[in-house]
Amino acid sequence: MTPHRSNRTGIAFGLTLASFAAYQQFKLPPVLPVLLETYHYDRTLAGAFMSVYAVAGLLLSMVFGRLLARRGPVAPTLGALGLSILGSLLVLWRPEYGWLVLLGRGLEGIGFAFMAICGHLLASANASVRNQPLVIGLMAAWIPIGQLAAMLLAPVAFSGQGAGMGVGMGGGMGWQLLWVVAILGSCGLAAWTLGLRRSPALALPGGTGGAEPEPGRHRDVEISGATRLKLIVVAGIFMLWSGQYFAYMTWLPQYLVEVYGLSVSMAVLGNMVPVAVLIATAVVVGMVLRAGVPVGTLLACGLATQAAIWWLVPVTGGGLGGALSLIAYGVAAGICPTCLFAMPGVIVGRGRVAAPALGILMTGRNLGVLIGPMLLGQAFKATGAWDLAAPIFGTVTTIALGLGIFLAVSLAGARYGTSR
Numbered sequence: 001m002t003p004h005r006s007n008r009t010g011i012a013f014g015l016t017l018a019s020f021a022a023y024q025q026f027k028l029p030p031v032l033p034v035l036l037e038t039y040h041y042d043r044t045l046a047g048a049f050m051s052v053y054a055v056a057g058l059l060l061s062m063v064f065g066r067l068l069a070r071r072g073p074v075a076p077t078l079g080a081l082g083l084s085i086l087g088s089l090l091v092l093w094r095p096e097y098g099w100l101v102l103l104g105r106g107l108e109g110i111g112f113a114f115m116a117i118c119g120h121l122l123a124s125a126n127a128s129v130r131n132q133p134l135v136i137g138l139m140a141a142w143i144p145i146g147q148l149a150a151m152l153l154a155p156v157a158f159s160g161q162g163a164g165m166g167v168g169m170g171g172g173m174g175w176q177l178l179w180v181v182a183i184l185g186s187c188g189l190a191a192w193t194l195g196l197r198r199s200p201a202l203a204l205p206g207g208t209g210g211a212e213p214e215p216g217r218h219r220d221v222e223i224s225g226a227t228r229l230k231l232i233v234v235a236g237i238f239m240l241w242s243g244q245y246f247a248y249m250t251w252l253p254q255y256l257v258e259v260y261g262l263s264v265s266m267a268v269l270g271n272m273v274p275v276a277v278l279i280a281t282a283v284v285v286g287m288v289l290r291a292g293v294p295v296g297t298l299l300a301c302g303l304a305t306q307a308a309i310w311w312l313v314p315v316t317g318g319g320l321g322g323a324l325s326l327i328a329y330g331v332a333a334g335i336c337p338t339c340l341f342a343m344p345g346v347i348v349g350r351g352r353v354a355a356p357a358l359g360i361l362m363t364g365r366n367l368g369v370l371i372g373p374m375l376l377g378q379a380f381k382a383t384g385a386w387d388l389a390a391p392i393f394g395t396v397t398t399i400a401l402g403l404g405i406f407l408a409v410s411l412a413g414a415r416y417g418t419s420r
Contacts, residue, residue, distance in 0.1 A: 006135075010126030010201030013192065015138055015145075017077070018119030020185055021112040022146025024084055025053050027182060028105075029147075029250050030154035030268045031175035033257045041098050047377030049105050050250045054370035056109035057116070061362050064114045073118050074197045080118075081186040081193075084111035088179045088186075108182075113366075116142075120341075120358060126201060130290075132345065137286020140338035144278040147249065151275065153178055154268045227347055231357055233407050234343045235364025240400035241303070241336050242368025244310070244393040247376040248329070249275075255386055273323070274330035281334025295339050295346050296408030302335030303401040310394035346411065 028035075028049055036046060067076050087107030094100050120139055127135040157177035173180070196202050249271070256267035289295060309316075309329050316325040344357035379388040 006128045006131045007126035007201050009196070009199065010203075011123045011135055011138075013196060013201055014119040014121070014123030014126065015142065016119075016192075017115050017122070017189065018139065018142040019145040019149070020189060021115035021119065022143045023149045023185070024108050024112055024146070024182055025050065026143070026147040026249070027150040027153075027178040029253055030151050030271070031157070031178060031264075032250070033254050033264050033267065034158075034175055035095070036254070039096050039098070041101075043377040043381045044374055045098050045102065047250065047374035048102060050246060050373040051370045052102060052106045053109035053112050054366040054368075056106060057113040057362060057366035058370065060110060060113050061117060061366065062359055064117055065359050067114075068118060068121065073122065073202050074193060076114055077118060077193050078190055080111035080114040081190045082111075083107045085183050085186045087111070088182050092176055092179050111186075117358065117362060122202065125203070133290035133342065134283075134286045136289065136342050136345070137283045137338050140286070140334075140341045141279045141282040143337070144275045144282070144333075147275045148272065148279065150178060151268050151272050153181060155265050158265060228360075230347045230407065230410065231344065231360045233403055233410075234340060234347070235360050237299075237303070237400050237403045237407070238337075238340050238361060238364040239368040239371075240396050240403075241306070241340070242365045243372030243375070244306070244368075244396050245333060245372070246369045247372035247389070247393065250373040251376055251380075251386075251389075259386065270326065273326040274333060277327055277330025278334040281331050282338045285335055285338040289338070289342055294408070294411070295342050296404070296411040298335060299339035299343075300401065300404040300408045302332050302339060303397060303404045305332040306336060307394060307397035307401050310390050310397055313390035313394075343407075 032046060035041065036043075041049075064076070084107070087104040087109075090104030090107065091101050119142065123135050123139050124132070154175075157173055157175060193202075252271050253264070253267040256262045256270050257264060262270065285298070288298065305328060309325055309332065312325070316322055340361065344361060348357050375392070376389055379392060380386060382388075
């Protein structure tokens, strides 16, 4: 069962840990135009710099779940942060070698995979029944929070530097600042982890780290039969949705630079619009779920909006239409992941810390992250233009919408806190 009162420290630590993991992954897109111009990476390889995070998640998420159950979060979190530091140091060492950057991003990705799971479980475990939907809304914003942090830092990194290339040129550190901040952030989180090592905030179901949980506070859930099938459908939707979202967010700055001639700083600013809207929308959707709106219906509405945005790209273009498209994308992208993260609570039941359900969900998400950025990079490489993006991801989100409608019907109006 979930606690009667929320542990705000545990929720804050979980959200911070997951959001920092997202910053690690998304510190790349704001500086990708500069990296491509400076080091001339192959576009498919550049997409792999993002997708390699998903490989780590696919290979290790289940292992990390068992590790959390056996050892608790303290020692594994410190290990994950150590790998993140090592990966960042490799990227800073020889960025001109694409294979070494990929290796460094892979090490960061291993740390990301653990921190994402641990952060979500800690936040959920420390939230009361009443606050669960709000915490789900906050945790659904973990990726955009990390994104926004990277986007806000990028202009600082390039300030007074013109093109923003290289350390010490023109008075700015350049793209390297984002990696330096990642190292410092890892050190800060390691200190916080050690400070909480005996706190109830780090108590997890089956874990030995932190203080012992209250008897009956946590209980893992057996998943089988129809429940597993519904969770697999949710994971399939998450795979399709994540593929288009991560492709969009990885390549949007480069698209704005190449197609509309924006500077890197202006492209990053444009990228902030849907991300900021997404964060606000996710919190509002958490409140809407707490009010009892059917989750499946809300998810289908979000997916329908997302699909329409992609199919209308040839019409919206730039200018006012493009700006409205960015805002609408942010709204839809706030609805969808909030509903998807809420689905285990709907399908399995309220007050359950369902680590197996989260594992199924994150597997689908990681598959999308793996495929999306590289797919769009390869499509550009094959055609020399961005024209294939809209039909590819319009089709992807339409398929996701079909699965979402099926899920909404099968859940028959289920609201958060019910079990179907």
